[in-house]
Amino acid sequence: MKVAESPRLILRVFEEEDIPNFFRIVSDAKNMSFWPAPFDIAKAEGWVRRSIENFEKDQLSRFALILKKTGEMIGDCGFIKLNVNGKEEWDLGYILDKAQWGNGFATEAASAALDYGKRAGLKRIVANMAADHVASKRVAEKIGMKLECEFLNQKNRNLLTYLLAWQATEYI
Numbered sequence: 001m002k003v004a005e006s007p008r009l010i011l012r013v014f015e016e017e018d019i020p021n022f023f024r025i026v027s028d029a030k031n032m033s034f035w036p037a038p039f040d041i042a043k044a045e046g047w048v049r050r051s052i053e054n055f056e057k058d059q060l061s062r063f064a065l066i067l068k069k070t071g072e073m074i075g076d077c078g079f080i081k082l083n084v085n086g087k088e089e090w091d092l093g094y095i096l097d098k099a100q101w102g103n104g105f106a107t108e109a110a111s112a113a114l115d116y117g118k119r120a121g122l123k124r125i126v127a128n129m130a131a132d133h134v135a136s137k138r139v140a141e142k143i144g145m146k147l148e149c150e151f152l153n154q155k156n157r158n159l160l161t162y163l164l165a166w167q168a169t170e171y172i
Contacts, residue, residue, distance in 0.1 A: 003063055004112040009105060011063040011077060011112055014051045018064050021073040022048055025097045032095070034133045036156055054080070059120055060090065065109050067100075074100045077109040079117060079125070085151045085163055089126045090117065094139070106135070111143045114166065123168045128153070131160040140164040 004011040014022070023044035025031055032038040039047065047062070054061035062078040075096040082091050092113055096106050110127075117125050127145055129136040130153070141147075145164035153161035 004116040005068070006108040006112045008068055009074075009109050009112065010066040010068055011109065011116070012066060013055050013061070014048045014064050014076075016048065016052075018073060019045050019048050022064070022076065025073070025075055026095060028098065030098045034130050034136065051076075051078070060117065060122075062093070063113070065094075065096070065105070067105075074105065075109070077106075077113045079113070079122075084126055084128050085149065085153075085161075090122050090124065092117065092125050092127045092140075094136075101135075106139045107142045110139050114143050118168070124165060126163055126165045128161050128163050130156065131162055137162055137164070 001013045002010050003013060023039065023041055026039040026044050026047070029038050051061040051063070058081070060079045062076045062080060064073055065075040065077050066072070067074050075094065077094040079090050079092055081088065084091055092110060094106050094110055114125060126148070127140040129140070131150065141164065145166045148163045148165045151161055151163065152158050
């Protein structure tokens with residue numbers, strides 16, 4: 001089921017059949033170089049299944065990222081509710097296959113996801129990334145998120161991490 005789209009991408013709810021393609025992306029060390037480790041098959045399966053369950057529960061989740069031109073899955077993008085720097089947040093994230101880096105797809109996908117989150121009624125959305133992940137920070141800034149703070153991320157090897165946020169103006 002499609003939840004959002006951009007000129008070149010479709011964001012849709014994950015399906016069980018996506019597991020092999022998703023695993024191909026998240027098991028690659030370069031694709032996951034800013035994560036604690038690449039995913040094994042069990043973690044990839046769990047990620048997809050949790051995304052499906054989260055969508056059924058909240059209508060928010062990580063979504064399969066599909067290239068319109070070919071129908072190929074090139075990553076994922078969307079939301080996870082998690083504890084970020086001591087506070088429960090809706091975290092916007094994206095994983096993109098390295099073969100697609102540098103084409104503007106992460107910004108396009110993140111922008112579509114942010115718009116979806118706004119339409120879903122979220123009043124605050126954050127993105128967190130390792131401080132040395134310059135490209136990810138640039139994506140968050142391009143879609144209008146602002147740097148809120150830096151913290152040591154105990155969930156990611158105690159790396160210095162940036163927290164960027166978008167808030168609805170009426171919510172402030």
